[in-house]
Amino acid sequence: MKIKNLLITVFFAVITNLSFAQKNEPIDHKATLETRNLYSNLQKLAAKGVMFGHQDDLAYGVEWKTSDGKRSDVYDVVKDYPAVFGWDLGKIEYNADKNLDGIPFDKIRAYIKQVYDMGGVNTISWHVDNPVTKGSAWDNTSAVSAVLPGGKEFETYQKWLKNVANFIKTLKGSDGKQIPILFRPYHELNGGWFWWGKDSATKEEYMELFKYTVNYLKDTVGLHNLIYMYNTNSFQTAEEYAERYPGDKYVDMVSFDNYQFSKPNPTQTDLKDSKEKFRKQIRNGLSILDSFAKAHHKIPAFAETGFETVADKDWWTSALLDVIKDFKISYVLVWRNHGWMEKEKKFHYFGPYSGHPSSPDFIRFYQAPNTLFMKDVAKQNLYK
Template identity: 50%
Template sequence: MKSFYLIACFLLGEWVINPVCAQLIDSKATSETKALYHHLVSLSGKKIMFGHQDDLAYGVHWKYEDGRSDIKEVINDFPAVFGWDIGGIEHWHSNNLDSVPFDRMKKFIIEAYHKGAINTISWHTDNPVTGGNSWDTTRAVKEILPGGKYHSLFVSWLDRVATFLNSLETRDGVKIPILFRPFHELNGGWFWWGRPYCSPEEYKDLWKFTIEYLRDVRHIHQLIYVYNTNSFSNELEFTERYPGKELTDMLSLDIYQRAPLNASKEQLENSSRKFEKQLKENLKVVVQIAHQEHKLSALSETGFEAIPVKDWWTGVLYKTIKNFPISYVLVWRNHGFMEAKNKIHYFAPFKGQKSAGDFKKLYKKKRMLFLKATKKINLYQ
């Protein structure tokens, strides 16, 4: 039986996940979480869901208006994936690090679930050693592991995360499944859990403790755990901190296109070529490792601030990702005007934005899924 199972796992085409082999790491996962996971597996290689950070909370020219979404106002449909961040929950703050009130976020997450969409959560947690923010790179990982000086403090923070996650439930008591992406962009040097500030083994231990505490001690059984790096130079950089197939459900990548403010046409074209090359090279590694490990994959953060390329959605992004079996692609938030930087900060189109017409073309791509199509799938059944 075991030999048959192993052979079956490799009978499908390149990079496509075999449902026989893909299993959640939580054997006690809720029925809704299992259903979501198996739908994602079945869609792998066929469809790519589109996501947007904080989509229901605010847009470029509005904030906290029921039913609004910059995406919806362009295509008359919502994203299929809604991204949120719980940075600040560790202190029981009223608002997260981007000033979204947690009580509103809870309502948005429940709303997205009832719409038939997926919710994904990251955690820009503060530095537990200094009390500084996520970008305070004072070494902390070793100190919050079992036996460390700040371990008890970190456990208390995980308790608050667990309490919030458990509060995300319907009136009938159904716990809402979440794609949970903690300690993200782990190979970068900007967060205190980043590559320069802890060893590979320390990072793996942090991941292992976090997952096992939430799952086995706090009995959170509605999470799908997402391992995440920033763009990388080679396969070793992506895998050296990978905690193993027993502790992850999905492998993912964050990568953004960048160009100088008021870049020339030539600069934008060069930037696009560079981005496409890096994205394609990185996704090849991500989906290959995911295939080997029988895991899902995703482009969990991407975008081009202010989207200065008119056909960026189909001419750059879709062109590059369309042949990869990623579950979803999510672009970052539409903050609006940033007074400190005297600019409008956004990554998704809004009505009248120069790339809105091309985004409508992306919406019509058969491979892309937005909410109306996703709702018909009944992801949680």
């Protein structure tokens, strides 16, 4: 009887360990060693803190537009780089020389290599043009059904996906290894502004598009260095968040985007009201995301956020950190520091820069024990 009980105990211990191991594996069973290591280490690192990310950080800043890959608005403030760097592949579908924000793809390739060599993390989104009209990603003319198998633009879209794959295949570190990428396609899916969004595609069409893309990149062209992200915009309920989820076999990480907005030239009352609204939305969103991630054994992330021009000088600690500190999320990323937009006649930036009124508060954000930057994550050897 004792032997039988011992065998039963051992059996359940093995099953438990196997289940745990499966939770630490990416959906791609052929994922490279570096990709599997990153996926596992992202989960472990979330227990220590949240990585800070910034879109296009090495490429340009508020008051500068050319880069040797060393300058960074974030570095100028805290003498450290972000842990996560965001890039976008918009226009790669045409094999263009530059992406939709004017960064040469050769430069993006070099920046991604630099981040990997430093020990940081790269994430890629794709603001892909509308395949029917050839308008921008924001042309929300219905197009998803046209790019699915049997659709009139199916062959065209396959070529576009192949161009994405061909670029990703060129991403290699100084060690010669394929660089793991957190890939976030068809983002903000529950918004109505993109051609893959809720106003332009049924949930069935969206899910089929996501599945087809994963299968094509993973199985058809054999990319094994991608960690796939599901990404919504802001939401109110768990049902809304899960409505277009393509399934656990197609997703490695779950995330959402949510920005703070206020009136032009806001008063202190306006800032206070918009901050409270933002904090309430984020806390609700992260609570739902946390439960969803645990139920599906996925890694949660706050993929895009920010407050344009950071008009609240204490925003980093009183709005952002004060909420995210209560959740175990992989990373939080603020959008790009474009600077002056001539056409719109306004400044467009979401990160800090030297001399900005919020910079002292960003230093406090940086010094918080549960925020992680490049120096923190480089010590963790995420790819080993």
